[in-house]
Amino acid sequence: MVLFPNAKINIGLYITSKRPDGFHELETCFFHVPWTDIIEISPSDTFEFSSSGLPISGEIKNNLCYKAYQALAKDFQIPPVHIHLHKIIPMGAGLGGGSSDAAFTLMGLRDFFNLALTNEQLVPYAQQLGSDCAFFLSQHAQLGKGKGDELSPISSSLVGYHVLLTYPNFGISTQEAYAQVKPQAPTYDLTTSISLPIEQWKDCISNDFELSLFPKYPILAQIKQELYDQGAIYAAMSGSGSTLFGLFKKEVDTNQWADFTCFQGLIS
Ligand SMILES: C[C@](O)(CO)[C@H](O)COP(=O)(O)OP(=O)(O)OC[C@H]1O[C@@H](n2ccc(N)nc2=O)[C@H](O)[C@@H]1O
Ligand SMILES: Nc1ncnc2c1ncn2[C@@H]1O[C@H](COP(=O)(O)OP(=O)(O)OP(=O)(O)O)[C@@H](O)[C@H]1O
Numbered sequence: 001m002v003l004f005p006n007a008k009i010n011i012g013l014y015i016t017s018k019r020p021d022g023f024h025e026l027e028t029c030f031f032h033v034p035w036t037d038i039i040e041i042s043p044s045d046t047f048e049f050s051s052s053g054l055p056i057s058g059e060i061k062n063n064l065c066y067k068a069y070q071a072l073a074k075d076f077q078i079p080p081v082h083i084h085l086h087k088i089i090p091m092g093a094g095l096g097g098g099s100s101d102a103a104f105t106l107m108g109l110r111d112f113f114n115l116a117l118t119n120e121q122l123v124p125y126a127q128q129l130g131s132d133c134a135f136f137l138s139q140h141a142q143l144g145k146g147k148g149d150e151l152s153p154i155s156s157s158l159v160g161y162h163v164l165l166t167y168p169n170f171g172i173s174t175q176e177a178y179a180q181v182k183p184q185a186p187t188y189d190l191t192t193s194i195s196l197p198i199e200q201w202k203d204c205i206s207n208d209f210e211l212s213l214f215p216k217y218p219i220l221a222q223i224k225q226e227l228y229d230q231g232a233i234y235a236a237m238s239g240s241g242s243t244l245f246g247l248f249k250k251e252v253d254t255n256q257w258a259d260f261t262c263f264q265g266l267i268s
Pocket of ligand 2: 057
């Protein structure tokens with residue numbers, strides 16, 4: 001079985017308070033984007049995990065695909081499998097690649113072994129694996145609250161837009177990014193702003209992580225400006241960075257981004 005876990009972008013991200021468990025309460029809108037990893041699940045006599053593509057730091061036992069297998073194997077008698085991950089989505093990028101791998105592994109194992117579980121019933125497994133993970137069990141854009149895993153669908157859509165993702169070839173640790181944020185009341189009401197035409201988003205939707213990360217990494221602010229100079233209708237950082245994205249009405253020339261790792265895709 002072959003799976004294509006996709007990345008996400010956050011449109012708007014407000015960090016409103018720090019919780020007693022050390023996590024933060026936030027409000028954000030998650031959208032799917034078509035940059036994907038590849039996972040293959042095949043039968044095996046013993047559990048095996050292998051990877052190719054971008055090197056993934058950390059031990060195999062900490063890989064989210066392995067953790068997803070273990071989470072399901074605790075509650076269901078599933079035979080061993082070989083999971084191969086071909087890593088394409090950059091890490092420490094704010095694109096949720098690891099979380100997507102975890103969610104797709106849960107859904108893949110469910111289908112591979114015909115487990116009687118709906119995506120909704122997989123949510124508690126996803127929540128154990130990461131705050132972003134539950135979003136990838138859904139097909140459509142979602143408003144995320146709480147740790148980012150309390151989701152409700154939104155009607156806004158990016159279908160027909162071209163998205164350009166620019167990863168500046170360095171990652172930012174999510175944990176460190178949160179540690180530098182001063183929680184505050186949202187600057188704008190995200191539910192109202194996200195329902196406005198995309199052309200208006202730049203005046204009423206922002207990402208709180210930009211406030212602390214742009215002064216630390218001035219290149220990020222420069223990339224955002226260049227995306228607007230190139231004609232983006234909306235440009236921002238995704239999640240805790242380091243990727244900046246631009247939304248465009250037409251395909252754009254990516255020659256000027258040759259120094260970065262970039263992806264351009266039509267949202268369908
Ligand atoms: C920045 C976002 O990508 C926005 O969607 C997410 O909030 C991050 O989600 P994630 O990568 O799935 O994060 P997790 O793996 O759950 O947590 C990584 C670290 O980020 C911090 N963290 C994460 C989520 C949250 N609501 N508050 C936090 O403070 C914690 O220090 C945690 O140890
Ligand atoms: N399947 C996986 N793919 C990528 N990274 C993984 C995976 N499993 C565990 N990790 C660890 O998670 C770290 C962060 O990777 P991830 O792709 O989730 O980053 P991110 O873009 O910062 O995500 P987010 O937007 O959720 O904060 C990696 O450096 C790696 O050590």
